[in-house]
Amino acid sequence: MGEEQRRDGEALRRVHAALNHGRTAVPARAPGRPRHIRTREAAIGEASGGERGSGLPISITGIGKAYGAFKALDDVSLDVASGEFLTLLGPSGSGKTTLLMVLAGFQRPDCGRIRFGDDDVTLAPPHRRGVGMVFQNYALFPHMDVAGNLGYPLRLRGLGRSEIEERVRRALDMVQLSGLGARQVDQLSGGQRQRVALARAIIFEPRILLMDEPLSALDKKLREEMQIEVRRLHRRLGMTTVYVTHDQREALTMSDRVAVIDKGRFRQVGGPREIYERPGSRFIAEFIGESSFLPVELRGCEAWAGGARLMLSGGVPAMASPLLVLRPEKLRVLAPGEDGAGLNVLRGRVDELVYQGESTLFYVELPGGARIAARQAASASAPALPGVGGEVALALAPADTILVPDDA
């Protein structure tokens, strides 16, 4: 791995040298052929052959970007490993898109460094970064047909006509649009445009791929299909991918790691399971998945919430005003007579029932007046839910009993 990275870095340096010094390293160019830029792709794209692990690591150090008094990015640092699929997840205005624009080179940060592999690209203009990008609205050139769009980056790199045709055909096959090369962009459906945009971003075999909410314009079913397809492509091609979304489910579905960003700062960075199961703060627990919160009272080394002493898998953490995170699906209705030994049990009255097909969402009012949400899968084996006003006991396993600091 280290050897490979060193070699890649070496190749990249060669390419940058070629770019920066009058393109002297470009091999014999047929006269009359368009002047072309030389990128890393042309130098090592063939060698890497699109194997998994050919992605370039990204290192973000101390990036800041302010618009007047508004800090879009506030001293952001993050390392993305080679071939990793990292999602920037955050509400709108959180700075996730700004960070992506900084990576692509469209926005100049106020401070900080960006490195791709061994190369500092902080000052490199977008066209020398060699990263693929899928834009939110696809940005497919309306004056070119599909093949023209796909072939454009190859044309810029001075590839021959027959090779461009061949690679466009392969790219179309890869995104399951074989034979649509002659279509105009406005003749394509939303899903097809999405695929073309994806194919255009990867056709020149970039080792870093950036995606800016690429699926947000698609309907739910198509979006879920494309999520799987993007994952599949990523596994196959192995480029380091930074994916921006505000859709937490999408982030959990697709990522190796999720970086939750808010107000220009990372709030938590971790694997999807970690982010969901072990939220580090109220903000994370609220933003990802559904949650109710109960204030926790610390009495010595005991934690009390909702009138019950909590059993914790870890022990009582040291924090000022902890909250108990309650995920609706983690709460299990105890059957009558079941005592819930070894579980944290919360008792209350059913306040409201919402039938949602695959499950029933219900709200329970606890003695103290707090209202929590719980969910029961629609299954004949589950205990029957009482009607509105009925008594119910909800059990929570100690391993699922999470306390977070109240930061929201």
Place this chain on the structure above:
Amino acid sequence: MTAATAQGPNAAELRADARRERLVLGALAAPGLLLIGVVALAPIAWLFWLSVRKGDSYTLEHYARLLHSSYAYSLQTTFELTFLVTAICALLGYPLAYLIAQARQRTAAILLLFVLFPVWTSLLVRCYAWLVLLQRRGLVNTWLADAGLIDLPLRLVHNFTGTTIGMVHIMLPFMVLPLYATMRAIDRDYVRAAANLGATPSQAFRHVYVPLSLPGLAAGIIIVFILCLGFYVTPALLGGGRVMTWSMQIERNVTYHSDWGAASALGVVLLAMALAIFWAVGRVIGFNRILGGR
């Protein structure tokens, strides 16, 4: 038209309602359509009619006369002037429109105001203003002489040069406005995408921005070209009688010779040329793109 065949409760009533709505819309459009018919189509038909009549019989005599060398000369002058003014307007207007389109909203509004301001002033006033500026002892010549750049005053007016300068000034807004509208609508992500795919700023501009702005350029060229073809006031004032355009031939035929037949024939030719230009540009760019589709 599934509605026309739909049966069932209320179907007839709903159809009648839809028909009423169409009638109301048609009635609202009627005054405009009538106006176009009365002030545009009818006179054109009449013009055409006059151009092929002599006394009580049909004739092509008026058209045959246009082959005379004085007409050929003024046609050539008109075209030279039109091409030159359109080209200069395109060369000046494109960067100007680009600048305005790239500017921030507020700055753009102010710049647009400057572009539009001349349009709100009288055409005659502007022509006389140019006369003052460009004449032998006008401001421009005085400045150039004071700066020691020239010894003898330049002949800037009462000739082709003066006419061109004046017409470029008058036509420029008509080039800038459609260009600006088109450029403003170009999503900046297109240029970003090009850069991301490896295009240098100049390549991205040439490969992506320029093609996407072409419909605006075409619209501007058509407007300026056609306006120039029939322009009268500026060549008459700034040309000093030396620039004989097609429109001045028309005026001469009507006022001096009361020859409506010849004037009509000239008008028909002018109209045909305008349509030909529109058709030619449309063939290159695509009609629906010029007319605002897409």
